[in-house]
Amino acid sequence: MLVVGICGSPKKERSSTRFLLQQALESAAEILPTEDSESDTTLLLDVSEYEIRPCTGCDACVRRDPCPESDEDDMRKIEEVLRKADGIIIAAPSYFTSVPGILKNLIDRSRPMKMQDQELKDKVFGAITYAGLRLGGQEPVIDLLNRYALTQGMIVVGAVGDPVTDGFFGGGSLQTDDGQWRSPKKDEMAIASSRRVGKRVAEIASSLKSE
Numbered sequence: 001m002l003v004v005g006i007c008g009s010p011k012k013e014r015s016s017t018r019f020l021l022q023q024a025l026e027s028a029a030e031i032l033p034t035e036d037s038e039s040d041t042t043l044l045l046d047v048s049e050y051e052i053r054p055c056t057g058c059d060a061c062v063r064r065d066p067c068p069e070s071d072e073d074d075m076r077k078i079e080e081v082l083r084k085a086d087g088i089i090i091a092a093p094s095y096f097t098s099v100p101g102i103l104k105n106l107i108d109r110s111r112p113m114k115m116q117d118q119e120l121k122d123k124v125f126g127a128i129t130y131a132g133l134r135l136g137g138q139e140p141v142i143d144l145l146n147r148y149a150l151t152q153g154m155i156v157v158g159a160v161g162d163p164v165t166d167g168f169f170g171g172g173s174l175q176t177d178d179g180q181w182r183s184p185k186k187d188e189m190a191i192a193s194s195r196r197v198g199k200r201v202a203e204i205a206s207s208l209k210s211e
């Protein structure tokens, strides 16, 4: 079993969303069965380490021709990783209440996977976000990511915890409720909610696999 986490921040270091994604993957790993002690159950893919060109809208993928951009960049390597995944978690910072351009490039460029017999169909999907502001566009980012997964035929799940106190997605903000600033490492709600996303993705992926 493999859960792949995609960190959608363009930052090479000190990414808040990467920290939360690691929490989610740790939590997923706690319950994922391993085939042998050598095989990894989780893998974190940083978009910042790849060249991902924008989609040019040429529709080669609709004609089931190879994407011409993939001859020039790293998208085939990413597709290879995604094909192996049972679960996928995307963690993205809020950039003007949407996702950073490099992650949107990945999303758009994954269209060939849809056109090639829905290669991402039935993979379990969870979303995490982080924003600077307390009210910084977290919900539109989660909504965008979940709709992306739905259009790829994935099985979208959320964080499931206490029905009264816990929200449905992983996320938080650098800004505290009283307007101060903090590190995501001090954002307990963001950590706990991200861990719940990881756990839920792993639980559902495992139960589907055992059916």
Ligand SMILES: Cc1cc2nc3c(=O)[nH]c(=O)nc-3n(C[C@H](O)[C@H](O)[C@H](O)COP(=O)(O)O)c2cc1C
Pocket: 009, 010, 011, 014, 015, 016, 017, 018, 092, 093, 094, 095, 096, 097, 098, 130, 131, 132, 133, 134, 135, 136, 137, 174
């Ligand atoms: C181009 C840009 C746009 C941003 N837009 C927003 C925004 O709309 N709302 C918000 O709360 N924070 C915004 N931020 C702040 C980031 O969401 C915040 O710093 C987040 O923690 C970054 O995550 P990362 O460290 O994983 O990259 C923006 C940051 C950048 C660089």
